[in-house]
Amino acid sequence: MDNSHLHNFFLPSLTRKFLIRVTLVAIVTYLIFSYLLIPLRIQGQSMEPTYRDGGFAFCWRPMYFFSSPKRFDIVAVRYAGRRVMLLKRIIGLPGETVEFRRGDLYINGRHIAEPYVKYHSTWNLEARRVAPGKVYIVGDNRGTSMKRHRFGQVSAKRIVGGVI
Amino acid sequence: MSSRQLIIIGGIVLAAVVIFLVLRPSDEAKILKKLNLMAEYCTTEQQEPAMVTLQKVSSAAKLCTDPCLVKVDSEKVDQEFSRKEISDRVLMLKKRLIGTTFTFYDTSFTSLEGDNAALITTLRLNRKTVDGRIADAYELDITAKKIEGKWLFSSFAVVEFVER
Numbered sequence: 001m002d003n004s005h006l007h008n009f010f011l012p013s014l015t016r017k018f019l020i021r022v023t024l025v026a027i028v029t030y031l032i033f034s035y036l037l038i039p040l041r042i043q044g045q046s047m048e049p050t051y052r053d054g055g056f057a058f059c060w061r062p063m064y065f066f067s068s069p070k071r072f073d074i075v076a077v078r079y080a081g082r083r084v085m086l087l088k089r090i091i092g093l094p095g096e097t098v099e100f101r102r103g104d105l106y107i108n109g110r111h112i113a114e115p116y117v118k119y120h121s122t123w124n125l126e127a128r129r130v131a132p133g134k135v136y137i138v139g140d141n142r143g144t145s146m147k148r149h150r151f152g153q154v155s156a157k158r159i160v161g162g163v164i
Numbered sequence: 165m166s167s168r169q170l171i172i173i174g175g176i177v178l179a180a181v182v183i184f185l186v187l188r189p190s191d192e193a194k195i196l197k198k199l200n201l202m203a204e205y206c207t208t209e210q211q212e213p214a215m216v217t218l219q220k221v222s223s224a225a226k227l228c229t230d231p232c233l234v235k236v237d238s239e240k241v242d243q244e245f246s247r248k249e250i251s252d253r254v255l256m257l258k259k260r261l262i263g264t265t266f267t268f269y270d271t272s273f274t275s276l277e278g279d280n281a282a283l284i285t286t287l288r289l290n291r292k293t294v295d296g297r298i299a300d301a302y303e304l305d306i307t308a309k310k311i312e313g314k315w316l317f318s319s320f321a322v323v324e325f326v327e328r
Contacts, residue, residue, distance in 0.1 A: 043290070043297060043299040044297070044298075044299040044300075053297055053299075054297075079269075079270065079286040079301055079302070079303040079325075080269070080270040080271070080272065080284045080285050080286040080303050080304075081269065081270025081272070081286060082270065083269040083270050083286070084269050084270065084286045084288050084301045086301075086326075125328070128328070137326070150326055151326065151328070152326040152327045152328040153326070153327050153328075154325055154326050154327075155325065158325060
């Protein structure tokens, strides 16, 4: 690359064409990162070790445009808006019963292996049915007491997208 | 005074009125400002002097109607509190949450008619500890009333959308 190319790359002349190109790139970037691929800064330990406190991830909104959430998907669930969201894993689908026996997950009475859980718990939770239109979410970090861990069923409408 | 001077003065007065009408804070802006003040008063610095804490507690209570309804289903709280009771509760909260920052995100108005407003928001609590970070969030339904020209919060309800 000769000097003129380098000069043009780092110090481009402000032509009309260049300004239009920069504006278009800025608009497209804004739309992508605001509405399709939302950057997430992770705060909290409830998804450790899969997602660590202080880590970074993206919420891919189109993930559920044409399909329903599946078991073991990691999803972002909104509060009042999209600036603060819960990051959790789906373990139960509508109509299923969810139960924990000494930390082991049982769906419809059958034991389900959870290879992503590294901090095993002794949680005991009586069987409960997931209501229609809802999914059962829980964090991967079961090392905390059940009382302090926020988990349960939420409306599927609150799911903003899948986490990648 | 010549007619030309009168026209200039009239123009200036008209411009001042227009600027005042355009720039005066809307009801929404006034309520949002009060919400941010509430967050500031509830936030407790690590080494906050007792006098500052007491001032903040008193100021937080003055942002609420007397009485003010508080609803937290998980704590079985659904009752009206006087300003005195609110300041006592806020003081207890601040003592328990030293070093915790309160911030409101994604605030939107669900209704704003006359002297009544309803809004939904996400309250984010953030606290740095020696072991890491404690982060929590709550969705809140808040109502506000305009009393003698001042917007005051008349109710706070935690929206518990995660159901075990």
